[in-house]
Amino acid sequence: MEKPVIQLKGLTKCYGSLKAVDRLDLTIHRGEIFGLLGPNGAGKTTTILMMLGLTEPTSGSVTLCGHNATTHPLAVKKVVGYMPDNLGFYANMTALDNLLYIGRLNAIPEKELHVRARQLLEVVGLTADAAQKTSTFSRGMKQRLGLAEVLLKQPEVIILDEPTLGIDPAGVRAFLTLIRQLSREQGLTVLLSSHHLHQVQQVCDRVGIFVGGKMLAEGSMDTLARGLFGSAANGVRVTVTEPLFDEHAKELRRLPGVEEVTLDDRIVEVACSEEITPEIVRFFVGNGLDVRAVQPVRYGLDDIYQTYFETKQSHEKPAPATRKALFRKYE
Numbered sequence: 001m002e003k004p005v006i007q008l009k010g011l012t013k014c015y016g017s018l019k020a021v022d023r024l025d026l027t028i029h030r031g032e033i034f035g036l037l038g039p040n041g042a043g044k045t046t047t048i049l050m051m052l053g054l055t056e057p058t059s060g061s062v063t064l065c066g067h068n069a070t071t072h073p074l075a076v077k078k079v080v081g082y083m084p085d086n087l088g089f090y091a092n093m094t095a096l097d098n099l100l101y102i103g104r105l106n107a108i109p110e111k112e113l114h115v116r117a118r119q120l121l122e123v124v125g126l127t128a129d130a131a132q133k134t135s136t137f138s139r140g141m142k143q144r145l146g147l148a149e150v151l152l153k154q155p156e157v158i159i160l161d162e163p164t165l166g167i168d169p170a171g172v173r174a175f176l177t178l179i180r181q182l183s184r185e186q187g188l189t190v191l192l193s194s195h196h197l198h199q200v201q202q203v204c205d206r207v208g209i210f211v212g213g214k215m216l217a218e219g220s221m222d223t224l225a226r227g228l229f230g231s232a233a234n235g236v237r238v239t240v241t242e243p244l245f246d247e248h249a250k251e252l253r254r255l256p257g258v259e260e261v262t263l264d265d266r267i268v269e270v271a272c273s274e275e276i277t278p279e280i281v282r283f284f285v286g287n288g289l290d291v292r293a294v295q296p297v298r299y300g301l302d303d304i305y306q307t308y309f310e311t312k313q314s315h316e317k318p319a320p321a322t323r324k325a326l327f328r329k330y331e
Ligand SMILES: Nc1ncnc2c1ncn2[C@@H]1O[C@H](COP(=O)(O)OP(=O)(O)OP(=O)(O)O)[C@@H](O)[C@H]1O
Pocket: 015, 018, 020, 038, 039, 040, 041, 042, 043, 044, 045, 046, 047
């Protein structure tokens, strides 16, 4: 298997008696988009600073592209692009000049720099604004220019701290689409820190739920849902044209893979341990019922996030009532 691009082992940072990051283990592979999700004060920025070699861990290690970030911060700086949440540009310089300036600081040869800067302005959709001073730029335009700046030195990894802060919904969508495209086309590894559940859900392959310096859970949305909701992580809602009876529910429950059935007049919600939508539809058709609608149900990240906290805070398994969350989101 390929070596991990980002590897944190037992990473810990204490500020006095406060454990801002507590024995964090994390492995991220090439081309993955990982979402570090947590509330204010969770320890996200502290973790990122340790990854960049800008603050020393109290214990544990952090390796990026094979370089130890604490002992070899300059090697890490060469392969990692970091976009902080508070971007700064030279307001009286144009977008292009800002990129050229940064490129020169990074010792990119002049001819190559001009080509790359123009290409990147095109990639982030700022070609028409290349000659505008950045003082005239909106927040969304600045974020896109920030991304171009981060990509200028052709990093293998980019770390984005709250990249969509203050951008309008259309701008957020465009920005996230761009990140995903870059990751897929160029194998770019992305670590995205955020507390916006929906944005993280849209773009990330894996998510880590990070609270009080600890990673409470980590994995794809499906893995997290299964970890929390166990065997009933799949669901389907079927609407038929005639009212349903308890007999239908009883028979449905006998189908292999069915965990739970809830009837409501002409609507039935079935929690399943596996994807058995075709069998469920065949069941209704076989019983002479016309099916009007079939909607697969997936857990949303907000269900997972909330349930995880409820569970962790009360140190219990998710309460049966939380299973209802299964039927809150329809695709
Ligand atoms: N230099 C510092 N000295 C002392 N405490 C600090 C320092 N930096 C961060 N902390 C504390 O460490 C904890 C984690 O902070 P951190 O900034 O890493 O959280 P965060 O998840 O990035 O939060 P936010 O989303 O608000 O940026 C907080 O309790 C914070 O007050």
